[in-house]
Amino acid sequence: MATQSGTLTPFVEVAGLRFAYLSGWALRADALAVGRGEAVGLVGPNGAGKSTFLRLLAGLEAPQEGAVRLDGAPVDRRRIGFVFQRPVLYRGSVLENAAIGLRLRGRRDARERALEWLERLEIARFADDDIRTLSGGQVQRAALARALVTEPELLLLDEPFANLAGAARRRWRDELARCAAGRATVVVSHDAGDLASLASRVEVMVDGTLLPRDHALAARWRA
Amino acid sequence: MIEITIRSIGVSGVATLIAAALGVPLGLKLALSNGRAARAGLVLANAGMALPPVLVGLIVALALWRGGPFGGLDLIYTPTAMVIAQTIIALPLVVALTAAAVRALEPDLWTQTMALGATRAQAARMLLREARPGLLAAVLAAFGAALSEVGAVMMVGGNIAGQTRVLTTSVLQATRMGEFERAVGLGAALLGLSIAVSACVTAAQGAAWRRSPAR
Numbered sequence: 001m002a003t004q005s006g007t008l009t010p011f012v013e014v015a016g017l018r019f020a021y022l023s024g025w026a027l028r029a030d031a032l033a034v035g036r037g038e039a040v041g042l043v044g045p046n047g048a049g050k051s052t053f054l055r056l057l058a059g060l061e062a063p064q065e066g067a068v069r070l071d072g073a074p075v076d077r078r079r080i081g082f083v084f085q086r087p088v089l090y091r092g093s094v095l096e097n098a099a100i101g102l103r104l105r106g107r108r109d110a111r112e113r114a115l116e117w118l119e120r121l122e123i124a125r126f127a128d129d130d131i132r133t134l135s136g137g138q139v140q141r142a143a144l145a146r147a148l149v150t151e152p153e154l155l156l157l158d159e160p161f162a163n164l165a166g167a168a169r170r171r172w173r174d175e176l177a178r179c180a181a182g183r184a185t186v187v188v189s190h191d192a193g194d195l196a197s198l199a200s201r202v203e204v205m206v207d208g209t210l211l212p213r214d215h216a217l218a219a220r221w222r223a
Numbered sequence: 224m225i226e227i228t229i230r231s232i233g234v235s236g237v238a239t240l241i242a243a244a245l246g247v248p249l250g251l252k253l254a255l256s257n258g259r260a261a262r263a264g265l266v267l268a269n270a271g272m273a274l275p276p277v278l279v280g281l282i283v284a285l286a287l288w289r290g291g292p293f294g295g296l297d298l299i300y301t302p303t304a305m306v307i308a309q310t311i312i313a314l315p316l317v318v319a320l321t322a323a324a325v326r327a328l329e330p331d332l333w334t335q336t337m338a339l340g341a342t343r344a345q346a347a348r349m350l351l352r353e354a355r356p357g358l359l360a361a362v363l364a365a366f367g368a369a370l371s372e373v374g375a376v377m378m379v380g381g382n383i384a385g386q387t388r389v390l391t392t393s394v395l396q397a398t399r400m401g402e403f404e405r406a407v408g409l410g411a412a413l414l415g416l417s418i419a420v421s422a423c424v425t426a427a428q429g430a431a432w433r434r435s436p437a438r
Contacts, residue, residue: 060334078340088329088336091353100349101339150340 011036011184012057012154016066019056027052029066029210032203036153039177039185041195043221044205050188051085053205054156057186058082070154078105081152081183085159087143094118094134094142095127101150110149117145121175136163140172148179155185161194173197192222228412231389234302234376235369238309242317242365245310247358250321251347255333265322271315276308280375283308287379300381305389308375313365320364324357325350356428363424367417390416 010033020026027049034040042050055061057068059075060082068075081101090097095114102110118124121141126134131142140160147155157176164172176187177198189195195202204211204218211218253264285291287299287307298304332353336346351358373391380387382396390413397406 055334058338060338077338080338080340082335082338084331084335084338086331088332090349091355104339104341104345146339 010034011071012186013069013072014057014066015069017056017063017068018065019052019061019063025049025208027056027208029053029056029205030212032210034154034184034186036184037182039180039187039199041192041199041202042186042188042205043190043192043195043202046190048205049208050190050205051158052208053210054082054158054186054188057154058156078150079152080154080156081147081150082156083140083143083147083158083160085162087139087146089131089139092131093128094123094131097131097142098127098145098149101146105150114145114149117149118142121145137168137172140164141175144176144179153183155180155183157185157187159189160187161189161191169194224409224412226385227388227390227393227409228416230302230387231370231391231413232416234305234389235309235366235372238306238313238369239362239366241306241310242313242369243362246314246317246361246365247321247351248347250318250361251325251351253318254322254325255350265319268315268318268322272319274312274315276312276372277374277378279308279311280378283311283375284378299379300383300387302380302387304379305376305387308379309369309372312372312375313369316365316368317361320361321354321358324354324361327357328353359424359428363421366420370413370417370420 012032012034014029014032016031017029018026019028032040042053044050052061056063057075058080059068059077070076070079090100095111095118098118099110099114102113107113115124115127118127121144123134123138123141123145126138126142131139134142144160157180160176161169161172173194180187180198185199187195187199192202202222203213204215204221206217206221249264250268253261253268283304284299286293287296287304288294289299298307328350332350333346336349337343341349371391373395376387376389377392377395380389380392382388382392388396390409394406394409394413397403397409
């Protein structure tokens with residue numbers, strides 16, 4: 001089966017997804033497919049439900065209807081790397097934080113692998129520092145390292161460009177593109193411009209609904 | 224006095240361990256739930272912190288008395304009865320303070336830990352690890368409440384020399400008998416014990432906090 005871009009075998013498939021909180025707020029996504037090595041952007045206004053949609057993709061919320069499938073199987077969180085807009089920091093060093101995902105999997109090489117990713121993301125010199133002493137940008141890199149150290153097949157990025165501007169924003173965009181290479185990636189932003197260089201296509205979510213690609217409003221958001 | 228001090232530490236220590244073993248998971252569960260039952264549980268735990276120890280003593284004594292529902296176990300006036308009473312007194316403290324410590328953590332911590340691939344049990348352990356300073360405070364408060372308890376242990380233990388006499392009941396008895404010098408000595412031992420335990424826990428808390436510049 002081809003993705004909506006028509007070129008790749010889908011790794012992520014969303015079908016007939018319906019989700020509602022007890023408060024009544026609802027999310028609806030009829031179809032989405034993301035192939036291995038494909039980066040899909042998700043854009044929409046603040047409060048449109050983009051972050052909730054990512055949580056559904058990650059298996060952190062259970063839909064009332066429909067399903068998300070990874071490689072044809074139910075969602076397995078261990079195949080996913082999720083970089084949150086506001087990553088939580090655990091007590092301990094940058095290295096300990098980066099290694100958590102592998103430690104949870106019982107990997108003995110957790111520290112070595114985490115250090116490799118810290119080096120790739122140019123924050124290895126802070127490895128032994130307490131993570132809460134890092135700047136916002138450094139924390140973002142540490143959070144990316146923490147998500148990537150498990151070598152996830154699906155990478156979810158929630159507003160990765162928040163709090164960055166100018167050259168730093170451009171550098172970070174290039175960095176993310178390198179890290180996303182070879183993985184299925186879904187990137188959420190409220191700025192379509194940021195997604196243009198990172199994602200091969202951009203989907204639009206408004207008022208909790210993933211809009212069809214030919215929807216007039218979706219075309220306006222992409223523009 | 225050494226024998227009485229060791230018994231005090233033993234009885235209160237066992238009661239604190241049992242209260243911690245039951246109360247920490249329960250406090251965590253209540254902190255992570257938003258349902259009515261959880262809210263009711265928290266209200267009960269908070270109310271339980273002000274539970275009159277003498278009432279606990281009365282209830283445990285009635286339960287363990289020969290004619291009571293558990294009279295056949297022959298536990299009244301034994302250290303086990305004292306442990307039961309002290310556990311009931313310490314448990315609400317552990318539950319309520321654990322729940323407060325977990326609720327003070329980052330609200331998204333559970334979700335983001337699950338997103339790292341943790342099982343529910345692993346995520347629970349991670350949360351407790353993050354709440355370590357608060358948990359230590361909960362256990363210290365529980366031990367302090369158990370160690371300083373006098374009314375309940377007097378009722379269910381009977382202050383029997385060589386069997387159920389502990390520091391607090393000894394102080395009470397010495398005072399009643401006008402042996403003020405002995406009472407002051409026992410009181411000093413009790414105070415020293417409290418300070419020693421507090422110092423140990425404070426040091427442990429300090430080590431936990433030193434790993435967290437967000438203090």
